[in-house]
Amino acid sequence: MDLIINLALNGLATGMLIFLLAAGLTLIFGLMDVLNFAHGGLFAWGAYSGLWIYSQTGSFIIGIIGAILTGFLLGIITEKWIIKPVYGNHVQQILITLGLMLVLSEMLKVIWGPNQITASPPDYLKGSWELGGVIIIKYRVFIILVGFVIFAGVQFLLKKTKIGLVVRAGVMNKEMVQALGINIQRVFMFVFMIGAGMAALGGVLLGPYSGVIHAGMGMEFAILAFIVVVIGGMGNFKGSVLAAILVGLSGSFMAYYVPDLSLAVNMLLMAIVLIIRPQGLFGAKG
Amino acid sequence: MTAIILVVAAFLLLLPFVYESRNLLILLTQVFVFSIFAMSYDLLLGFTGIVSFGHAMFFGIGAYSMGIFMKRFEPTLTVFLLAVLTTIVLTGFVSFLVGLLTLRLKSHFYAMLTLSLSGLFLVLAEKWRTMTYGNDGFTFRVPELFIDRTNFYLLCLVVMVAVFLILKRFTNSPLGRVLQAIRENEQRTESLGFQVLHYKIAASVMSGVLAGIAGILYAISLRFVNTSVFAMDITLDALLMTIIGGVGTLIGAIIGAGLIEFAHHWLTELAKEHWIFERWIIFFGIIYILVVMFFPRGIVGTLSTLSWKRKQQPAVKKEEKIAG
Numbered sequence: 001m002d003l004i005i006n007l008a009l010n011g012l013a014t015g016m017l018i019f020l021l022a023a024g025l026t027l028i029f030g031l032m033d034v035l036n037f038a039h040g041g042l043f044a045w046g047a048y049s050g051l052w053i054y055s056q057t058g059s060f061i062i063g064i065i066g067a068i069l070t071g072f073l074l075g076i077i078t079e080k081w082i083i084k085p086v087y088g089n090h091v092q093q094i095l096i097t098l099g100l101m102l103v104l105s106e107m108l109k110v111i112w113g114p115n116q117i118t119a120s121p122p123d124y125l126k127g128s129w130e131l132g133g134v135i136i137i138k139y140r141v142f143i144i145l146v147g148f149v150i151f152a153g154v155q156f157l158l159k160k161t162k163i164g165l166v167v168r169a170g171v172m173n174k175e176m177v178q179a180l181g182i183n184i185q186r187v188f189m190f191v192f193m194i195g196a197g198m199a200a201l202g203g204v205l206l207g208p209y210s211g212v213i214h215a216g217m218g219m220e221f222a223i224l225a226f227i228v229v230v231i232g233g234m235g236n237f238k239g240s241v242l243a244a245i246l247v248g249l250s251g252s253f254m255a256y257y258v259p260d261l262s263l264a265v266n267m268l269l270m271a272i273v274l275i276i277r278p279q280g281l282f283g284a285k286g
Numbered sequence: 287m288t289a290i291i292l293v294v295a296a297f298l299l300l301l302p303f304v305y306e307s308r309n310l311l312i313l314l315t316q317v318f319v320f321s322i323f324a325m326s327y328d329l330l331l332g333f334t335g336i337v338s339f340g341h342a343m344f345f346g347i348g349a350y351s352m353g354i355f356m357k358r359f360e361p362t363l364t365v366f367l368l369a370v371l372t373t374i375v376l377t378g379f380v381s382f383l384v385g386l387l388t389l390r391l392k393s394h395f396y397a398m399l400t401l402s403l404s405g406l407f408l409v410l411a412e413k414w415r416t417m418t419y420g421n422d423g424f425t426f427r428v429p430e431l432f433i434d435r436t437n438f439y440l441l442c443l444v445v446m447v448a449v450f451l452i453l454k455r456f457t458n459s460p461l462g463r464v465l466q467a468i469r470e471n472e473q474r475t476e477s478l479g480f481q482v483l484h485y486k487i488a489a490s491v492m493s494g495v496l497a498g499i500a501g502i503l504y505a506i507s508l509r510f511v512n513t514s515v516f517a518m519d520i521t522l523d524a525l526l527m528t529i530i531g532g533v534g535t536l537i538g539a540i541i542g543a544g545l546i547e548f549a550h551h552w553l554t555e556l557a558k559e560h561w562i563f564e565r566w567i568i569f570f571g572i573i574y575i576l577v578v579m580f581f582p583r584g585i586v587g588t589l590s591t592l593s594w595k596r597k598q599q600p601a602v603k604k605e606e607k608i609a610g
Binding site (some may be wrong): 029035037082085086090091092094095096098099100102103106107109110114219223226227230234260263264267268270271274275278 | 335337339387391392393394395397398399401402403405406409410413518522525529562564565567568571572574575578579582
């Protein structure tokens with residue numbers, strides 16, 4: 001029992017981190033029809049910049065805020081200068097965002113060096129609780145909580161605010177939204193910024209969780225996020241959270257019972273979904 | 287154009303006999319190997335308009351087949367040929383399956399799927415330790431004929447020229463024309479009555495097998511193979527080379543491979559002067575982004591457009607005069 005609860009918590013925490021990355025990807029894809037292969041780079045940038053600020057100021061909260069702001073900034077730059085010039089051309093988009101991924105992860109090595117950087121959670125999140133004989137690591141619970149808060153926040157933004165209404169309308173029909181006199185370009189930039197911010201938040205949360213960060217982690221997590229986006233359905237925000245939890249849980253249980261196959265199973269799952277049900281497991285767009 | 291290519295080829299053929307430099311030979315061999323790889327990628331990206339992020343898997347299959355055959359059996363020419371045959375069969379089979387998927391999956395999905403499939407091969411190579419020795423890889427002996435660097439250099443040069451000619455013929459054939467039509471407009475090609483899927487599979491298999499051959503030569507040139515042959519970096523190399531050199535030109539892939547390999551060599555040496563050169567790939571990343579944005583046809587494409595325009599200009603002026 002002890003083991004199963006721990007594996008489940010572990011899976012949930014990993015799932016939440018993947019969700020933070022995948023949510024932005026899926027929103028951007030749904031609205032802008034752009035699959036951002038550089039999203040993992042934004043994730044890694046969040047981790048490096050956030051942990052750097054954390055180590056400089058000593059405050060984890062300021063580090064998190066710094067990471068999110070870095071994400072916002074990089075998101076705006078990416079949208080404006082890299083993606084906007086190639087809107088509408090799929091091949092160019094794919095190529096250019098992968099190029100950006102390369103540049104972003106190399107930049108990390110230029111600034112912070114090519115070696116791994118260690119990270120640990122702040123004192124108040126270190127250690128664990130004991131509940132009826134089950135040891136629960138605090139930091140995992142913290143990640144899960146943050147994930148749920150972000151999910152609720154974005155859900156609120158999408159469902160209850162005006163900008164959310166515009167975003168949802170834009171996912172359904174861009175031209176119509178534009179015809180109604182709304183500057184869709186601004187909405188694109190806003191969504192891209194939010195997506196990049198979430199990715200950066202995921203990155204900085206991962207640091208103390210895994211203990212080390214390195215420049216290649218962007219690509220590793222990006223692949224998991226792609227899997228989640230595909231399983232959840234491209235452009236489906238709710239689907240992405242369910243799929244992220246699914247992938248996180250399956251990853252954590254498989255890693256314990258059949259460690260050799262954990263990544264392979266997720267990839268096979270994605271391949272099967274792509275071939276049999278390209279719209280994702282969780283219903284149609286929306 | 288053909289004359290220039292012939293002169294360059296003759297020069298490269300004679301080079302090892304007039305100029306003795308082991309380093310240059312090894313470097314040029316590397317250029318040839320990656321030219322083959324980049325050309326095979328160009329067939330997909332430049333001629334058929336398919337973006338694959340998993341081209342490394344074919345390269346890796348070739349490299350591992352050769353390595354494993356040479357390690358397990360005596361390094362003779364027969365075993366070498368067997369390894370080549372195995373590579374062709376394996377890469378042909380895998381690329382056939384991957385090609386089948388292009389029917390259902392459009393650009394984004396296909397790029398993602400190939401990315402994760404090649405990731406799967408990377409995991410396989412890491413975990414199947416009895417066969418691959420995992421991450422550390424293994425060294426092996428090569429057939430006597432290839433121990434001499436000059437021989438191997440010539441082999442790679444010949445294979446590269448052969449691949450270039452084959453692909454040139456392939457892309458100019460009626461089949462190649464259909465591939466280019468698919469690149470320009472898939473629906474229209476389909477409505478003209480072409481079985482788009484068959485053509486795409488043909489391109490995929492051709493490209494996969496040639497990438498496998500590049501992998502074979504790569505493994506022999508290093509006499510060592512490890513999981514890095516399946517890494518994303520290999521696919522990225524092919525991308526940088528084809529895009530910067532010029533997509534859909536074949537010769538651009540060779541020029542791109544030459545540029546990047548030489549730059550890699552020189553810039554790594556410069557790293558002793560300043561550490562920034564150790565991260566040389568960042569320059570290429572930036573150039574790559576600029577090329578995709580502003581010169582989508584790469585060096586070769588842009589140059590040929592320029593020279594074409596220059597030839598056209600006098601004619602245009604004459605027409606203007608007549609009109610005036």
